[in-house]
Amino acid sequence: MREASRIVRSVRGRCNVKMHDMLIIGGGINGAGIARDAAGRGLNVLLCEKGDLASATSSASSKLIHGGLRYLETYEFRLVRESLGERETLLNIAPHIIWPLRFVLPVDKGMRPAWMLRAGLFLYDNLAKRARLLGTRTLNLRDNLQGAPLQDRLTRGFEYSDCWADDARLVVLNAVDAAERGADICPRTECVALTRAPQHWVATLRTESGLRRDVHARVVVNAAGPWVEEVLGQLGRKSNTRKLRLVKGSHIVTKKLFDGEHAYIFQSGDGRVIFAIPYERDFTLIGTTDVDWVPGQGEAKISPAETEYLCNAVSKYFSRSVRPSDVIWSYAGVRPLFNDQSDSASVVTRDYVFDLDDDGGTQAPILSIYGGKLTTFRKLAEAALERLRPALRASGPSWTASAPLPGGDLPQCDFESFYTSVSEKYTWLPDDLRLRIARAYGSRIDRIIGSATSLGQLGHHFGAGLYEAEVNYLCTHEFAESADDILWRRTKLGLRMNMTQQADLQLWTAQRRAA
Numbered sequence: 042m043r044e045a046s047r048i049v050r051s052v053r054g055r056c057n058v059k060m061h062d063m064l065i066i067g068g069g070i071n072g073a074g075i076a077r078d079a080a081g082r083g084l085n086v087l088l089c090e091k092g093d094l095a096s097a098t099s100s101a102s103s104k105l106i107h108g109g110l111r112y113l114e115t116y117e118f119r120l121v122r123e124s125l126g127e128r129e130t131l132l133n134i135a136p137h138i139i140w141p142l143r144f145v146l147p148v149d150k151g152m153r154p155a156w157m158l159r160a161g162l163f164l165y166d167n168l169a170k171r172a173r174l175l176g177t178r179t180l181n182l183r184d185n186l187q188g189a190p191l192q193d194r195l196t197r198g199f200e201y202s203d204c205w206a207d208d209a210r211l212v213v214l215n216a217v218d219a220a221e222r223g224a225d226i227c228p229r230t231e232c233v234a235l236t237r238a239p240q241h242w243v244a245t246l247r248t249e250s251g252l253r254r255d256v257h258a259r260v261v262v263n264a265a266g267p268w269v270e271e272v273l274g275q276l277g278r279k280s281n282t283r284k285l286r287l288v289k290g291s292h293i294v295t296k297k298l299f300d301g302e303h304a305y306i307f308q309s310g311d312g313r314v315i316f317a318i319p320y321e322r323d324f325t326l327i328g329t330t331d332v333d334w335v336p337g338q339g340e341a342k343i344s345p346a347e348t349e350y351l352c353n354a355v356s357k358y359f360s361r362s363v364r365p366s367d368v369i370w371s372y373a374g375v376r377p378l379f380n381d382q383s384d385s386a387s388v389v390t391r392d393y394v395f396d397l398d399d400d401g402g403t404q405a406p407i408l409s410i411y412g413g414k415l416t417t418f419r420k421l422a423e424a425a426l427e428r429l430r431p432a433l434r435a436s437g438p439s440w441t442a443s444a445p446l447p448g449g450d451l452p453q454c455d456f457e458s459f460y461t462s463v464s465e466k467y468t469w470l471p472d473d474l475r476l477r478i479a480r481a482y483g484s485r486i487d488r489i490i491g492s493a494t495s496l497g498q499l500g501h502h503f504g505a506g507l508y509e510a511e512v513n514y515l516c517t518h519e520f521a522e523s524a525d526d527i528l529w530r531r532t533k534l535g536l537r538m539n540m541t542q543q544a545d546l547q548l549w550t551a552q553r554r555a556a
Contacts, residue, residue, distance in 0.1 A: 058257050059256075060085075060241065060257050060258070060259065061085045061086065061087045061225075061256060061258040061259070062084040062085045062086065062258065062259050062260070062433055062434060063075075063079050063084055063085070063086045063087070063258060063259065063260050063261075063429075064087050064088075064089070064232075064242060064244055064256060064258035064260070064261050064262070065079075065086065065087070065088040065089070065261075065262040065264055066088075066089060066232045066244075066261065066262065066263055066264060066272055067088075067090060067262075067263070067264035067265040067266055067269075068088060068089070068090025068092075068094040068095070068096075068212070068216065068226075068228055069090075069094075069095060069098055069099035069212060069266050070095070070099040070208070070211065070212050070415055071264040071266070071393075071410050071413055071418055071421055072088055072090070072262070072264035073088070073094065073095075073212045073213075073215035073216045073219065073418075074215050074418040074419055074421065074422040074441075075262055075264060075421075075422040075426070076088045076215070076216065076219035076224050076226065077215045077216070077218045077222070077224075077422070077441065078419075078422040078423060078426055078439070078440075078441050079219075079224070079422075079426060079436070080218075080219045080220075080222035080223050080224040081219075081222050081437070081440050081441065081444070082426070082436035082437040082438075082440070083436055083437055084433060084436050086219065086223070086224040086225065087224070087225040087227065087256055087258065088216070088219070088224060088225070088226050088227060089227045089230040089231065089232055089244075089246050090227070090229070090230065091229070091230065091232075092228070092229065093228055093520070093521075093522070093523070093525075093526045093530060094209075094212050094213050094216050094226075094228050094520055094530070095208065095209040095212035095213060095530055096530065097266060097267065097374060097375070098266050098267065098374040098375060098376060098377065099208055099209065099212045099266075100208055100209035100212070100372075100374070100529070100530050101290070101292070101341075101372050101373060102208045102290075102374065103290075103292065103316055103318070103326070103328050103329050104205060104206055104207065104208050104318070105142075105203060105204065105206065105316070105318075105415070105416075106127070106128050106131050106132070106139055106204035106206045106415065106416045107124065107128070107203035107204065108121045108122075108124040108125035108128065108165060108168070108169075108203065108416070109121055109124055109391065109414070109416075110161060110162070110165055110201075110306070111313075111314050113161050113164060113165070114161075115390070117390060117391075117392060118168065119392070120390070120391065120392045120417070121164075121165075121168055122168045122169050123169075123417055123420055124416045124417055125168050125169035126169040126170065127416050127417055127419060128174065128203065128204050129170075129171065129172055129173050129174060130419065130442050131204070131206070131416070132173060132174075132204055132454070133173075133443075133445075133454045134442075134443070134444060134445045134446050134449050135206075135211065135214065135445070135448075135449040135483075136449055136451050136454045136455070136456045136483070137449055137451065137456060137459075137479070137480055137481070137482070137483030137484075138206060138207040138210050138211060138214070138446075138448075138449075138480065138481070138483070139204050139205065139206045139207075139211075140204065140205055140456065141174055141175075141204055141205075142202070142203055142204055142302075142303070142304055142318070143175070143200050143201070143202055143303045143304070144200065144202070144203055144303070144304050144305065144306045144316075145180065145182075145187045145198055145199075145200050145303055145304070145305050145306070146158060146162075146198055146199045146200070146201070146305075146306050146308075147182060147191060147195040147197070147198040147305075147307065147358060148195070148198055149194075149195060149308060149358075150194070151310075152308040152310075153308060155197065158199060159177075159179075159199065162177040162199055162201050163177070165177070165201060171202075174202035174203075174204075176201070176202070177199055177200065177201040177202075178199070178200050179197070179199055179200075180197065180198045180199065180200050181196070181197065182195050182196055182197060182198050183196050186300065186301050186303075187200065187301065187303055189299070189300070190298065190299040190300075190360060190361070191358055191359060192357075192358060192360050193360075195358065200303070205304075205318070206415065207481070209529075209530040209531070210481060210530075210531065211415070211418075211446075213519050213520065213530070213531065214446040214447050214448065214449075215418075215446065216520065217447050217518065217519060217520075218446055218447055221447070226520065227246065228520050228522075229248060229249045229522070230246050230247070230248050230249075231246065231247050232244050232245070232246055232275075233245050233246070233247045233253075233275075234275060235261065235272065235275040235276060237276065237404060237405055237407075238405065239404065239405070240405055241257050241258060241259050241405050242257065242258045242259075242260070242405050242407070243255055243256075243257055244256050244257075244258065244261070259405060259433065259434075260405065260406050260407070260429050260432050260433060261406070261407040262407075262408050262410070262425065262429075263407055263409040263410065264410050266377045267285075267287055267334075267336075267375045267376075269285060269377055269409050269410065269411065270285050272409070273407075273409060276407070284379075285377055285379070285380060285411060286333070286378045286379070286380035286381075287333070287334040287335070287376070287377060287378070288331050288332065288333060288334060288375070288376045288378055289330070289331075289332045289333075289334040289341050289373055289374070289375050290328065290329040290330055290331060290332075290373065290374055290375075290376055291329060291330045291332075291342075291344070291347045291348075291351070291371065291372070291373040292327065292328030292329055292343075292351075292371060292373070293326075293327050293328065293348060293351050293352070293368045293370075293371045294320060294324050294326055294327070294368065294369055294370040294371065294536070295324065295363060295367045295368055295369060296323065296325070296367070296369065297319075297322075297323050297324055297325055298317065298325040298355075298359060298361065298363070299317075299325070299359075302319060303319075304316060304317060304318040304319060305317040305318075305358070307357070307358045309354050313331065315327065315328070315329075315351065315354045316328055316329070317355055317359075321533050321536060322473070324369070324536065327351050327352075327355055327363070328351065330343075330347045330350060332344075332347065334375050341373040341374060341375045342371075342373050343371040343372070343373045347373075348365045348368060348371065352364055352365055352367070352368075369536070370535075370536060376391075377411060377412065378390065378391065378411065378412050379392070379393070379394040379411040379412040390412065391412060391413070391414045392413075393410060393412040393414075393417065393421050393424075394410075394411045394412055395408055395409070395410060395411075395424070395425065395428055396408070396409040396410075397429075399432065402431065402432075405432070406429060406432045408425060408428060408429055410425070419441050419442070422441065423439050423441070426439075447483075448482050448483025448484050448485040448486075449483055449484070450483075450484050451483060451484060456479075456480075456483075459479070459483070459484070460476070460479050463475060463479045463486060467490065469494065469496070470490075470496075471496075471506070473506060474506040477506065477532075478511065481532065482514075488514060488518070489510050489511050489514045490510070491510065493510065496508070499511070500513070501549070503538070503542055503545055503546045503549070504534075504539070504542035505534045505537035505538045505542065506534070506537075507527070507532065507538070507546070509549075512527060512550070515531045516550070516553060519531055521550075522550060522554060523547070523550050523551075524543055524546040524547035524550055526550075527546065527550070528543060528546065
């Protein structure tokens with residue numbers, strides 16, 4: 042009798058176990074994008090991330106939604122076409138955090154000739170439909186603003202379109218939308234064990250405080266980025282047919298080097314290109330490098346050699362030399378690229394590759410993701426769900442191409458008109474603060490301002506225009522917990538706040554967590 046009761050309790054326990062359709066490991070842009078897409082199709086989704094959302098590669102990009110002009114040289118036409126098409130799709134669904142950016146490409150002796158650049162830009166303009174972005178034009182660099190900061194030898198160039206993006210906010214907004222559509226988003230939660238049953242997975246998740254719990258899922262998406270092989274190692278897979286190549290990309294930030302809203306793309310003597318981009322109004326972002334990265338080296342950081350390389354590369358074009366002493370901040374990220382056996386890290390494909398392990402459809406699948414770029418995350422998510430369709434219960438069709446991200450539902454996708462209305466409504470907000478929060482939160486700006494009619498009603502001022510009302514919103518609705526989450530990912534105010542102000546915010550967030 043006692044044994045029968047034990048069996049009944051066991052059966053009831055198994056029946057009461059919640060079965061997720063999908064467990065996603067990794068809270069970068071690919072994981073968050075897949076979570077959003079899957080949740081919007083009615084699937085039961087759980088995403089776990091061992092750190093903060095976008096705490097690694099996805100917040101260490103060049104902040105661009107672009108086709109990848111230089112990928113034309115390696116004949117990656119499919120990737121470029123898909124990326125070019127995605128520019129305007131993403132611009133339409135997130136016009137607050139993504140906007141057009143014109144790039145100036147000077148013609149320089151000894152580099153790619155003008156005819157080659159123009160031919161490449163012709164392809165760039167025409168490989169995909171372009172409705173909102175302007176096409177290429179030729180520039181006389183000696184009689185316009187674009188040529189003013191450049192050296193006198195540079196007399197001719199081209200100007201073309203791509204888009205700027207707030208990369209970390211793009212990740213967070215995908216996660217927010219996924220959560221609002223029913224997904225469980227679990228940052229600071231690491232998957233420490235993964236076991237395959239015949240028809241599902243059992244994963245052990247551990248929070249930062251050490252709490253453990255088991256979750257069950259029909260499929261697993263391994264979107265762990267640089268740690269994709271470590272996840273597979275939990276299954277005993279010591280090697281993988283889809284080999285990973287880790288490439289470190291580093292960037293530097295200086296005080297503003299030029300006037301205007303345009304950016305520059307410079308050719309380097311080693312065949313690479315270097316970007317110089319307006320950043321957070323008062324700064325210039327310069328990048329990037331491509332250096333092979335070996336696991337186990339600890340946190341990715343820019344090296345003195347990379348800093349010197351970037352400074353030298355832009356100093357060959359700007360009239361004003363840029364020195365390492367001009368660098369006020371730097372960051373580095375490790376790109377988890379598919380190893381196509383290229384000799385140089387700079388030409389390794391940025392296309393995404395899937396590795397589906399389901400033993401011919403007889404076992405619960407795990408889909409591992411290699412490569413990818415910020416621009417193509419939405420298409421990657423659609424492709425991933427298509428690959429997993431046979432193992433998932435019925436789900437809806439693709440939908441993310443036209444559904445705005447949180448805050449992106451602006452009339453006619455027109456940020457300028459939206460900002461005019463914001464300026465009329467919140468005349469008491471300082472111009473810089475008003476523009477920053479309108480860009481960051483779009484139509485959700487009212488959720489931060491609330492009923493406030495003065496700065497004092499926004500609560501404690503931490504410095505640099507960051508008020509308690511915004512911090513509360515980020516902690517309550519955007520998964521932020523620490524000062525770093527807020528200063529370097531949800532906002533970039535770490536560039537403006539001094540150490541005392543940052544410590545004040547750190548103390549406030551720590552007290553909030555402890556409450």
